[in-house]
Amino acid sequence: MAECLRTQQSVPGWSHKLLTLDDVPKDNTYLAKAIKERKWAKAADYFRVWYINKHGGVYLDADIEIRDDNFFDHILKTHLSHDQTTTLVAQLLNDGWIQNAFIMAY
Numbered sequence: 608m609a610e611c612l613r614t615q616q617s618v619p620g621w622s623h624k625l626l627t628l629d630d631v632p633k634d635n636t637y638l639a640k641a642i643k644e645r646k647w648a649k650a651a652d653y654f655r656v657w658y659i660n661k662h663g664g665v666y667l668d669a670d671i672e673i674r675d676d677n678f679f680d681h682i683l684k685t686h687l688s689h690d691q692t693t694t695l696v697a698q699l700l701n702d703g704w705i706q707n708a709f710i711m712a713y
Contacts, residue, residue, distance in 0.1 A: 614673040659712045668708040
């Protein structure tokens with residue numbers, strides 16, 4: 608996993624931010640309840656989508672390796688429209704769920 612994080616942190620033109628509980632909005636009742644009940648997966652799933660939707664950027668699980676430094680730029684050029692308020696890129700799985708190991712929003 609350390610090698611994956613190193614590849615994520617070394618993409619030119621992009622900064623890296625480790626999200627922690629300090630980044631969780633204090634006024635979000637869903638997140639507060641999930642954290643209080645120690646439902647970490649539910650809290651993390653919701654939080655990563657909320658954060659990217661609000662702030663934009665890219666979310667990657669720590670075990671994703673970046674093999675092409677132009678990957679993010681390619682996704683921006685092909686999937687995100689600068690004339691929309693928010694565009695969220697995620698993969699819809701065959702069972703109807705959205706995978707959230709990689710999420711990107713502009």
